[in-house]
Amino acid sequence: MTDPHDPNSIPMLTDVIVPGRPPLGRPGETHAQAQVETPHEPLPASQPTAQPGAYTPPAASLSGTAPLDAREIEFIAERLRGRFANYLRQDARAVIEARCRDAIEEHTNWLVRQVSREVMSALEQEVAGWVRDAVSEELARHTSRR
Incomplete structure (x- = not known):
């Protein structure tokens, strides 16, 4: 089993994720890292809201940082794929x-x-x-x- 406090562990289906609430940080993880790895931020009031539980990508930025470009998205996706493959093995x-x-x-x-x-x-x-x-x-x- 993986340790939920391990910064390299993979989130499990039993982990509770609440939309609009920042994720709980793992030991050794900075707030900026947590925001980059989990881009969940509530929509501003001017934008229409989606159905409950539906994922809506962030509009412009992640807490004042520049939006992710394709290379960064690919890097994050590859990292998650690698972690998941390692978990499966x-x-x-x-x-x-x-x-x-x-x-x-x-x-x-x-x-x-x-x-x-x-x-x-x-x-x-x-x-x-x-x-x-x-x-x-x-x-x-x-x-x-x-």
Whole structure:
């Protein structure tokens, strides 16, 4: 698992991100770095608002800085892609394998319970027949002696 306080960690689906609120900084990260990496800023009141939850790119700037050019956007996208690929090669693999093991174990346990239930049912019926036959034979043998 990754440490959420690690500046190189990848945000998880469980991280809470609130639109319009600056993200919580990670240790060692400056406010400017956090703003460049997560360009979420509320729209000025003069612009129409989008539907709740919809991403709207920043209009002109990020807190007084120049807008990102294509090279910077490409750099950020490549960095995120690299971090995600690294996560998939390492931590995600362990998580996926653990979940697969759990699912296989759960399914195996379910199968064992089902087979056990079927075997017990068949044995109950068979044993009941054996007991009935043994009692009948014993009664027949007991009545023939009289």
